[in-house]
């Protein structure tokens with residue numbers, strides 16, 4: 568018990584404070600940096616900060632869900648998806664740096680909240696756990712699309728990162744559906760949208 572607590576706490580600290588690893592190269596790595604005004608760079612950096620914060624939340628959600636899921640097949644699928652989220656974390660962090668921005672100071676708070684939500688979702692059993700995951704991924708997909716429309720037109724480096732992330736998130740939602748995700752009740756979906764609105768609005772500024 569103590570061992571696993573220490574392990575999870577260590578994971579949390581590494582997620583929030585160190586640079587995440589990646590196997591895949593950063594999408595758009597070979598695309599030339601675009602000419603942008605200061606305002607455009609700042610805006611792109613803020614959008615990438617939101618995406619980075621979202622990935623921090625994804626780490627915590629998956630961590631919470633894997634902690635409480637009992638089915639070894641589902642646990643394995645969660646771990647694979649979590650690894651891809653780790654790569655997203657790496658890419659968004661690097662893009663923030665390239666744009667001269669900074670990570671959100673709210674990351675520890677959002678991490679803690681998401682971990683709690685993941686554990687609670689997991690407690691409801693695998694079908695609801697996966698339902699929650701599928702809905703999260705679908706909302707993230709919609710959100711990434713909005714960001715791609717909002718990024719400065721010429722910022723192809725950021726766009727390539729978001730494109731690949733979107734493909735991965737679609738795959739994660741499909742994975743959850745494939746393993747038997749239940750459709751969530753509408754009020755839960757709306758509550759999730761509302762909480763992500765709070766996160767995205769706050770992380771844009773700080």
Ligand SMILES: [Fe+2]
Pocket residue numbers: 622625651652655732736
């Ligand atoms: Fe992701």
Ligand SMILES: [Fe+2]
Pocket residue numbers: 625648652704735736739
């Ligand atoms: Fe995902």
